[in-house]
Amino acid sequence: MSVALPFIAFLLAGAFAAYHRLRLAVWAAITATLLAACWLLGANQAATIVAAIVVAAIAVPLLLPFIRKPLVTTPLLKFFRKVLPPLSQTERIALETGSVGFEGELFTGDPDWNKLLAYPKPQLTDEEQAFLDGPVEELCRMVDEWQINHVHADLPPELWDFIKHNRFFGMIIPKEYGGLGFSALAHHKVIQKLASVSSVVSSTVGVPNSLGPGELLMHYGTKEQKDHYLPRLAAGQEVPCFGLTGPFAGSDATSIPDFGIVCKGDWNGANVLGVRLTFDKRYITLAPVATIIGLAFRMYDPDGLIGDTRDIGITLALLPRDTDGVEVGRRHFPLNSPFQNGPIRGKEVFIPLSQLIGGVDKAGLGWNMLNECLAVGRSITLPSTASGGVKFAAVVGGAYARIRKQFGLSIGRFEGVEEALARIGGKAYATSALSQATAAAVDRGDVPSVPSAIAKYHCTTMGREVASDFMDIVGGKGIILGPRNIGGRAWQASPIAITVEGANIMTRSLLIFGQGAILCHPWVMKEMKAAQNPDLKAGVDEFDENLFGHIGFAISNAVRSLWFGITGAKIGAAPGDDYTRRYFRKLDRYSANLALMADVSMLLLGGKLKFKESLSGRLGDVLSHVYMTSAMLKRYHDEGAPQADQPLLAWAFHDSVHKIENALSAALRNFPIRPVGWLMWALIFPWGRRAEAPGDRLGHRVAALLMAPNEARDRLAQGVFLTPCANNPGGRINSYLAKAIAAEPVERKFLKALKNSDIEALDFRSQLDEGVREGWITADERKQLEELRELTLDAITVDDFDPHELRAATYYDQPQHKRQPREAA
Incomplete structure (x- = not known):
């Protein structure tokens, strides 16, 4: 024992220092003190001397900069520069335009939960609440989904007029330009409530307030552009759309083939300098009714009319609909959900340089501009739409399951239906917390690139899953379309949100972890910038500080992962109350696991990591669920830690941590370097996986909450249109x-x-x-x-129709011979 004691002291000192992230000098002092104590206690002297030599061999060169920098840092910097994967312009812009909020804490392995809990509780102003209780409520009362989807295949004229008159298109436009000047939270609440009654209405209102001319002009427009267009957009005099996606450039938006050539041309009777555009866009929401078109294209200046650069890059412009050569195509018909959507095209369309968003100064910066606005748009519109639909399903599905009886029992009493209700209730709590968290991040001034991707992917994915469970519960009431239907249109529309603003497969497998691992990591971005510094001496100084900070960070997360794995994350200080403290400890563990896996993956795979999409997707799942559960805990404490909500929080939390461990397990079992995967398994799962999916007893409690009036159910229902009027069968069922x-x-x-x-x-x-x-x-x-x-x-009750009522009106407009069925070929 006397021989082993010095080495045990050495290891314990290292583990203690690493866990608490003490500086190298402090570790050396602690270790030296323990070794001195071993000597005095009679430990084997030779062993103590060997341990002391090891400590000195590590500490002396690393603590003395004049030894460390030339012998260690400089060679590592040169090596790092060689292996650093080249970043494309697209990737560089995506990383440079985003900002980091609390999600950055999740990559530290030791999140500051008090920082999260100290954020102000998101709250609406009196004016915003009045808008929700007034115009939004009235608009919801006017909505008749059957008329919109089947009769008009559009919003009726009175809805268009109401939306424009009440400045729904100007929610984010400042008051000085005639807009409402609402917060991101208010924007979220409006879209959520509209989505609970009609996805067509919510998308019609949401698009002009997210990625579109309005937001782009607010951030980047010239004074003349703002003064002219923003008041008209706010008042609904102009209806905007934005053309980005084309037949050959979907998710890969930077490869757009649409182009504009700088030249001279005629505009309003004068010969001016401008751009001649050729473009072909599709899937453009509001295009069929738009009066002003935002357009992304690649700009070229072959004759050097505005500078020395020939390929200027992606640029954004505004085109009035009546511009010569602009062709607004016929409508797309997205999954029987007739929001206005269609193609726009143009060939040799001339516009002056004054129509470039931001003027000539912003030419070539279109991708930067879009990235910032995409992050904000993804944070609000799609997560809020999903949240509204999922919360509606939870409340109305619970009421229906209690009222509807089979075999003499409410169908909600059957365990199979209980399981579906529990999934709906838990996911409603999660989507509500996640969508509100991202809106709050926008209001704090963040450009939440990573959280927006998390919210977009997981809210819309859970929305599709809930739509499926809801249809199982309501059966024929959801299948049979008509004025009394309560689920069919949401079921049809659920895949739409999966595909827009970046397809969900791409978002999960590339964006979430791909951006997060660099943008949110406390050291990687700093090291990359240091490595790219052309001044070698300055680069060495900068790289030295960040490199050894990163090394200590990685060792700490390895120790913390092992400690949390051995103890089951049941020991240690944590914020929260007696109920949530254990949850925060678990998240400490998964944060350390995520940080460790990120470091190992980036170190060993380097540039190949971005091609390992399965690994990236699984680590993205870990990041997403840690972020999502932190949003749930924030919501729970913001609302006063109500005991009645605990089943909902518990179900959503345990569902997430089960998915976290499954994702970590899959990442380790399939890690490209197998021995490393085995070693990492020992650090992360020393006793194997322990997290379990929510059990039946917990599911029963969640289902019971949804099937009876109570305060937790009321909180979950907040922001959903449940007024029991003639055009709201779901609201009547709930009442x-x-x-x-x-x-x-x-x-x-x-x-x-x-x-x-x-x-x-x-x-x-x-x-x-x-x-x-x-x-x-x-x-x-x-x-x-x-x-x-x-x-x-x-x-x-469901609807039935005479056969002629279900035929398209155009059927009767055609000559008799055209209405005959075609013979088989």
Whole structure:
């Protein structure tokens, strides 16, 4: 033992210093003190001397800069410069335009949770709340999904007028230009509420307030452009669209073939310097009704009319719809969800340089501009749309499952339906927290590139999963389309959000971890900038500080991963209350695991990592769920840590940590360098995987919350349009819940008596008459059961139509011979 004691002291000192991230000098002092104690306690002197020599061999050269920099740092810098993967212009711009918020803490392996909890609780102003309670509520009351989707295949004229008159298109435009000047949170709340009643309405309102001419002009427009266009956009005098995607440039937007050549041409009767454009765009939302078109194209100046650069780069411009040569094509028909969407084309279209967004000074900076606006747009519109739909499914699905009965029981009492309800409830809590967190980040002034990708991918993915579960629960009420339908259109529209603003497959496998590992890592971006410094001496000084900070960081995360794995993350200080403290400890563990895996993957795979999309996607899942669970905990504490919400939080949290461990496991089992994968498994899962998916008892509690009035259900329902009006069958179903529950004891008593009787009445009303005569129920209870039958009938009734009502109107506009079925070829 006396021989081993100095080495045990050496290891313990190193582990302690690494866990607590102490400086190298502090580690050396602690280790020297322990070795001195070993000497005095009678440990083997030779072993103690060997341990001291090892400490000196490590500490002396690393603590003395005049030894460390020439012998260690400079050779490593030269090597790093050789292996540093080249960044394309696209990748460089994507990394340089984003900012880092709390997501950066998740890559440290030791997040400052107090920083998260100290963020102000997101709150609406009185003016914003009044808008939600007034114009937004009124617009929701006006929405008739059947009229929009089947009859008009568009918003009726009165809805267009209402949206424009109440400046829904100007929510983000400052008041000085006639807009509403709302916060990102208010923007989120408006889109969420509209989406709970109609995805067509929410997308129509959402697009002008996200990526489009309005936001681009606010950030980059010239004074003349702002003064002219922003008031017109805010008042709805101009309807905007933005053309980015084309047939040969979808997710790879930087490869757009659309081009503009700098030249002279005629504009408003004068010969001016401008750009002659040729373009072909598709999938452009609002294009068929747009009056002003934003356009992304690659700009060329072959004759040097505005400078020495020939290939200027991606540039953005504004084209009035009536510009000569602009062709707005016919409408696309996206999955029977008729929001205005279609192609735009143009050949040899001339515009003056004054129509470039930001003028000539912003020519070639289009991709930078788009990246910032894409991050903000992804943070709000798509996550908010998903959140509105998922929360609607949770509240209305729970009410329907309680009201609808089969085999004498509410269908929500069957465990299979309970499982689906639990998934819906947990995901509703998660999407609500995640979408609000990203909106709050925008309001704090962040450009949340990584959180926006996380929110876009996971909210829309969960939205599609919830749509599937909801359809399973409501059955025919969701399948049969018509004015009474409550799920069919959401089911049809759910894949749309998966594909737009960057396809979800690409977002998961490339963007989330690909950007996060560099942009959010505390050292990598600094090291890359140091390595690119042309001044070798300055680069060495900068690289030296960052390199050894990174090395200590990596060692610390290895130690922390092992410690948390051995202890099950059950030991250590953590914020929160008695209920959530254990959750924060778990997230400390997964943060350390993520940071360790990121470092090992980048070190050993280098530039090849961006081609390992499966590994990148799995590590992106880890980052996403750590971020998502932190958003849930923030929401829980912002709302006063209500005990009633704990089942929802617990289900969503355990679902996420189960997915985190599955993703880590898959990443390690498939790590390209197998021995490294085995070593990392020992550090991350010393006792194997332990996280389990939410259990049946927890699922039962979540389902029960959705099927009865309570404060947790009310909080989950906030921001959803549930007014029980004629055009809102979901709102009517929800309004019936309390009455249905109140009638259940009477219904059970009546059915039990009926079963044990010998009366011959077969229809419901005759049976009620017998029940009153026999004394099973009172006259008031009879009325209660009649009301229950009526509201149940409204809840479950579906529509039917004459055949001609389902035919397109154009069918009757064609000559008789064109309406005959074609013969088989």
